Amino acid sequence: MSENSLNISDAEWVVMRAIWLLGDATSSQIVEALERDTRWKPRTIRTLIGRLVKKGALEYQEQGREFIYRASVDEKHCEAAVSQHFLDRIFGGRLAPFIATFVESGNYSPADIAELKRIVEIHSEPGGSNDDK
Amino acid sequence: MSENSLNISDAEWVVMRAIWLLGDATSSQIVEALERDTRWKPRTIRTLIGRLVKKGALEYQEQGREFIYRASVDEKHCEAAVSQHFLDRIFGGRLAPFIATFVESGNYSPADIAELKRIVEIHSEPGGSNDDK
DNA sequence: TTGCAAGGATTACAACTGTAATATATAAGG
DNA sequence: CCTTATATATTACAGTTGTAATCCTTGCAA
Numbered sequence: 001m002s003e004n005s006l007n008i009s010d011a012e013w014v015v016m017r018a019i020w021l022l023g024d025a026t027s028s029q030i031v032e033a034l035e036r037d038t039r040w041k042p043r044t045i046r047t048l049i050g051r052l053v054k055k056g057a058l059e060y061q062e063q064g065r066e067f068i069y070r071a072s073v074d075e076k077h078c079e080a081a082v083s084q085h086f087l088d089r090i091f092g093g094r095l096a097p098f099i100a101t102f103v104e105s106g107n108y109s110p111a112d113i114a115e116l117k118r119i120v121e122i123h124s125e126p127g128g129s130n131d132d133k
Numbered sequence: 134m135s136e137n138s139l140n141i142s143d144a145e146w147v148v149m150r151a152i153w154l155l156g157d158a159t160s161s162q163i164v165e166a167l168e169r170d171t172r173w174k175p176r177t178i179r180t181l182i183g184r185l186v187k188k189g190a191l192e193y194q195e196q197g198r199e200f201i202y203r204a205s206v207d208e209k210h211c212e213a214a215v216s217q218h219f220l221d222r223i224f225g226g227r228l229a230p231f232i233a234t235f236v237e238s239g240n241y242s243p244a245d246i247a248e249l250k251r252i253v254e255i256h257s258e259p260g261g262s263n264d265d266k
Numbered sequence: 267t268t269g270c271a272a273g274g275a276t277t278a279c280a281a282c283t284g285t286a287a288t289a290t291a292t293a294a295g296g
Numbered sequence: 297c298c299t300t301a302t303a304t305a306t307t308a309c310a311g312t313t314g315t316a317a318t319c320c321t322t323g324c325a326a
Contacts, residue, residue: 009313010222027273044315046274051313065273065323079223080238083231086219089143090212095241096248098216099232103252105213108228113256115229119236120250142283160303177285179304184283198293198303 006057006073008082014038015048016057020075026066139190139206141215147171148181149190153208159199 008016018033019025025033027049031042038045049069052058060067084093091097099116102108141149151166152158158166160182164175171178182202185191193200217226224230235241 007312011314013222040314041316043317047314047316050275065321067274076234076237079234080240082223083234084240089146090215095235095245096252099228099249099252101209101212101216102228103256104209107213107217112228112232113253115232116249116253119232120246120253122236123246124250140282144284173284174286176287180284180286183305198291200304 006055006078006081008052008055008057008078011040012048012052012055012057015045015052016071016075016078019058019069019071024068024070026063026068028066030069139188139211139214141185141188141190141211144173145181145185145188145190148178148185149204149208149211152191152202152204157201157203159196159201161199163202 014037015030015034018030018037022029022033027046030049031045034040034045035042040048049058053060053069057071057073058069059072060069062068087093087095087098091101102112147170148163148167151163151170155162155166160179163182164178167173167178168175173181182191186193186202190204190206191202192205193202195201220226220228220231224234
């Protein structure tokens with residue numbers, strides 16, 4: 001129902017994550033933050049910002065001669081959406097095969113197992129789960 | 134180590150999954166299989182097959198005037214590679230945040246939970262884990 | 267007041283993608 | 297043998313993406 005048809009590319013995701021971290025920020029602040037993490041030229045970063053605005057992932061308000069940018073989409077929501085899209089693409093939409101693939105390939109940490117365990121426990125408590133939605 | 138720099142697009146993944154299912158197959162067989170699942174024209178499917186060959190994801194041998202195609206990359210291996218790439222992109226490479234996101238968004242089924250439980254149990258047996266890498 | 271630095275807008279450009287159509291070769295059928 | 301159906305190869309074409317450079321505007325410094 002919620003229209004999550006934002007198509008954010010790899011490079012754009014890097015920018016979004018910076019902005020989700022920064023909250024409101026000018027392009028200069030975004031550039032500054034990203035020059036630490038990437039090797040992109042400022043121009044490149046500004047291009048990506050512009051594309052994200054056009055896509056509706058960012059909004060801005062003019063502040064003097066600069067713009068203050070802000071994410072107009074929720075981080076968790078976007079993560080969930082792209083995760084679901086990924087699972088659909090690769091694993092027919094199911095979570096378990098994805099996890100199994102990881103486990104089989106040994107690509108996981110004890111923290112991951114702990115997280116899994118936590119999830120399973122939440123949903124194993126008789127009558128105590130919050131999944132009554 | 135293993136060079137998994139294959140960049141398989143969304144549409145190409147659909148073709149790969151068909152071929153992984155079919156094993157060795159002519160393009161006609163692949164087309165036939167995919168016309169059930171998609172709305173692509175046969176031409177489109179053959180184009181995708183050609184691109185996958187060029188990318189090295191498929192190999193073939195001539196059989197009369199047809200080609201017999203076969204995946205030249207392992208399904209599980211590819212799944213693991215794209216999964217890792219996905220986690221890198223969106224969750225800084227870590228599995229646990231991905232899982233947490235899923236749980237928070239409620240985007241999973243009871244079958245997933247059952248499968249996760251099984252996985253956790255396998256890896257929670259005291260002294261029985263194989264994560265001593 | 268005037269030129270410059272800095273920000274935003276426009277343009278660049280090749281590779282990849284989705285989605286095919288057209289061209290070419292050839293085996294099989296009549 | 298010639299036509300036809302079919303398979304592969306080549307070409308198409310616009311939208312996306314990565315990665316910027318150039319152009320335009322304007323507030324600020326000199």
